[in-house]
Amino acid sequence: MIAPKEITLTIDGKACRGTQGQTILQVAGANGVEIPTLCWLKHLSPWGGCRVCIVEIQGSPKVVPSCSTPAMDGSAIITNSPRLQGLRRLTVELLFSERNHFCPMCPMNKGDCDLQQQGYKFGIDSIRYPYLYPSLPLDLSGKYLGLDHNRCILCTRCVRTCDEVEGVHTLDIGNRGVKNQIVVDLNVTFGMSTTCTSCGACVTACPTGALFDKAAAFHGPLVKCRQTRTTCSECPVGCGLVVYTKDDRIVDVFGDAESPVNRGHLCRRGRYDTWAEPRPRIRQPMVRRDGKLVPTSWGDATRTIRTLISASNDWQNAMLISPRVTNETIRALHGIGVRFDRIGAFVADKEAGICTSPEFSTDALVRLQDADAIVLVGAEPSRNQGVIAAKIRTAVRRRGARLVILHSRRSDLDTYADISVPVVSLERKFWKQVGDVLGSAKRPVLIYGPAAMSAVGVTILDRLIKTLSSAGNGGEMLAPIQLPTSTNSLALAAAGVEPVEDVSTWLAVQPLSFLHIVASDEPDGGARLLKEPHVRPLLEQIDNIVVQASYESELTQLARVVLPAAIWCEKSGTTTNFEGRTLPLQAALPPTGEAREDKAILEMVFA
Amino acid sequence: MIRSHILVCTGTGCTSSGSLAARDALLAELKKHGLENEIEVVETGCMGRCDLGPVSLVHPDGTFYKNVVVADVPKLVEEHFLKGRPYEKLLPQDPKTQHAVLTQADFTFFNRQMRIVRDNCGVIDPENIEEYIARDGYSALGKVLTSMTPEQVIEEIKASGLRGRGGAGFPTGKKWEIMRLAPDFPKYVVCNADEGDPGAFMNRSVLEGDPHSVIEGMAIGAYAMGSNRGFVYIRAEYGLAVKRLHIAIEQAYKSGLLGKKIFETDFNFDVEVRIGAGAFVCGEETALMRSVEGRRGQPQPRPPFPAQRGLWGKPTNINNVETWATIRPIILKGAKWFSSIGTEKTKGTKVFCLAGKINNTGVAELPFGTTLREMIFEVGGGIPNGKKFKAVQTGGPSGGVIPEQHLDIPVEYESLQKLGSIMGSGGMVVMDEDSCMVDVARFFMEFCCDESCGKCPPCRVGTRQMLTILERICNGQGELDDIQKLQDLAAMVKDTSLCGLGQTAPNPVLTTLRYFRDEYEAHILDRRCPARVCRELLHFEIDEAMCKGCSICARACPVQTIFKIDGQKKFRLEPEKCIRCGACFDACRFDAVRKTSPGIGHVHEPKAELAAEGVKA
């Protein structure tokens, strides 16, 4: 590839360098000249609508938007003339006159919004034109999102984010002129939307209080909150989070724009599910006395467990551990393993197949970002790994990548696929179609998930890898991307902890007298164990069960001792994502009540 | 054998005044007299005088008839076709001489025209490709494909000096050359038929009257620019034009003049019609392209220009209906012939739409360089009812108004721009002394405000704010600094808006302020509307001397504020309850109701703040 031509131009008299194809705004930014912007966002396509970033090009009477105008070699740009200042000021003044932008009653919680900043910048202390203030509806029907049209300035940052980042294009603009309004789907409410994934990216992009997180509304400005950067523990992608806290509670959670994994984007699970709806927490240790769980101290609980464990034989002791634990917790297992006959990881449905041969797929996200053909086998990113689903959608919709899906359950991604068939029903016709669709792929990516781990699935995978390797890659063997479902399951498997495919069989190998279940902060408190066939009666036969969990569940009803575990935002340490990156966890809050981190609990109880 | 053709205009204008029913009546009547094998009824496109509709033209004698309604058909057939004499009742009158005129050639409205684009309009049956071919149809395409290189075609168009008729006047040949040199493939050509100016229908009249000329022009352009696919973007409101386009395209395909291997050469060309939902802004080419793609029609910043990245990111050339229709005559008659018409800078003819307070309204094709005075007073036949000319608005709703003192400028792109107006699509709205210029500015601003797509705040909010100010001035609530505020906003909206709509929307305000500032001042300072248009500033009273006591005004009054004077056969209007609707004024047959705009001190009490400022009543 030829390196882009270098260009030189002057901006406000300053000599600046750039490359051909860069916009004036990009060159100015790279050379330290600040141009005010409003509808522009770095990762979105330029819109050229707000007219705040206008500049003059010497020799032309027109003003042009710097965000979309390419910088020309040898041109002279003026960014700050009195004329431009006047035009920008009047533009922003008109925005203030258009709808309700009174700050005191705004749900906006980013503290000082972009519009407010512009007002300060241009010294707008009064509005000379009549306030138009149409009375517009407020949409609070979404589960997590609120939309107040009265505060919207129609910059379309949300529309473009929805289209270009999450790739669902739920939002767009309806009507014309001053009657313009953001519309959801075909002008329904958020609650009625069939396409919105509640990823919350639109709220992040909104420069005013028009789009807001319902759970965070009126909780005060975010600038006054403590910010903690940590890693999402909902799935193995490992997105960076910024957690805003005040008075020991979460005010809001945003994606970390600096994270190399998600670059600020999140899915519903990481953005809202973990905090926006209350879940009943276990606040202190409990032991069963006279058939009832009663609160007690850590000391008492520890003593009780030690008594129970020393009363049973090592070969009758076992531990089931959730993959949501930190790397540090996994390492701590080495020290205490001798106490147990076996330690098993209770992974997600069918995930054991993947964890038996754990493979980290280096640079998977970069490859996905660049792929021209994507094959998805037995993975369900739109349910489990929303950020991956977003990348697939945008690859298809914006870059025209081909998409082949072999699924076990249908999802919204099928809409974008060239071929979408169930894993089990593959005919000869399918392979011909696959050849047609993927034949010319230069940068194919193959992602497989737990549901691919069947006899048929593995055969198909082999054949797909061969097909794709011969198509692109210059004859090199294609490295498929393994996409597990659970957060740290690959690290847990790599540490030698056996993934449990079938819990009842695992339990039934020999009768147990002591079972320690580390459910950590599983959202259901580990209760999904009970949903598996035959597990409940087997558990009921075990005399002594210790449940170490963050949330109350049916499982605690079976426990002799219950230990309160810290949740995601109370944990510190590291986690490993499916690419093999070690990502930091930083506690944003102190543990609730008596809760402690898993590692600390295990070391305290079994040391 | 057919001895006579009666051409019945079935353009949209005449159709709505009943030409289809008249056609049926004609057919029936001719049959009744056994003339059906002698006289042929031919449906044609617009002849340009929709105000006289339904119009028809009889050949070979060339008699031009107006108002051919069903009731007059029997007599028309009897007189003209049986007895062989013109049916005088349906002959139009020359507004100047007051004489009946027989043929189009005798009519100043027609005989001043020079028909290049509209050469076939009203002459051929637009739904019959053979009639088009009879008038050299598709021979320009044949010539180009069999004997010219694409470069030669572009050279010819460049040499002709043709400029885009869509409004901006960019040299067409140059535009084609840029497109030809664009390195990407495939390339698309588009015909912009999204004519949206209120009262403008020149493009519609061409598409309804001669759709093949546009298709042929596009095919020639496509050949010259290396494109194989064209789109006609047309608004859904133009039902008849859409229908005739579809028929024309189908016939062209059937005759092998579209599709593969045209004229047995390697040139393939396909044309598709894309229907728009009638948004004014979709006439802007970037918005148009988005609409063709099936997306929301909103303008995009340029660059990238359509010739670089247009439809689906590929090089695209967009020309107006009139531009495409001008290609064929240039190829047939040569660049030299074409460039001999018009002015130094602008060659050829332009189709104008004359509307408003003018005798001959309709579409007229005139060479560039014709003065406004000639257009209005000769072709247009002057102002009706002996009223005085006040101003002409050129270029549609975002054009400017031009007053009497500039009427002698030759019309071309640059001259109009100098006066603060634009050529636009060629609309001419004439205003007489009864037009209030503030109200005119308000009217056009309302249109632009309604049609703003809303993408950029200067246009979305700026036009709305200007409208708000204009409304309050018209309502007699203008404030002293409103003129300044209007000027600030107008300059900002003009400079800052993203597309042509916003950049030109302030023109009516700016030009009325420039030429008729006194009217604004009368509204704001005196609370007076000199043209007696702005309702809130009017005062109605009944002149007892003129009143005949017929009571029609009292019956027309919706608020019952007109009373009979006791003991007299006279009526009186109590102004307190009067809502100034003007119903009494319109109803009175004796000119007894007076409409005045006396200003403050007469009707309204002087406003305290104005009195304090020492403003004289």
Add this chain to the structure above:
Amino acid sequence: MNLDELKKLKEKAQRQVALREGNKKYRVVFSMGTSGIAAGAREVMTSMLDELDKRGIENVEVAVTGEIGLVDAEPIIRIEEKSGEKVTYAKVNPEAARKIVAEHLQKGKVVDGLAVGKIKEPEQKK
């Protein structure tokens, strides 16, 4: 379609619209006033049109006019040539009309027995 085919189609089509161009060699004017009609001018015209059609003569324009003034000579037809020559035929019956077509309009020979007047005047300016 190639260029030749287009040319042929054009020639064919031109015949259909030629009426509107007004460039015919002959113009046949029928006196179609009350007396003309009473004397059978309609039938004469029908037979003439029929004959023109039969012979495929294209170069003739047929028009009607009001009373010419010679009531007892009706039906009267006048044939105007582009050159300015005018020939008037009186008491024309349908058979005579066919003869006029065959002789005058096709061969350019005035039918002497029927013609009542022959004027040559300079071409009028339009």
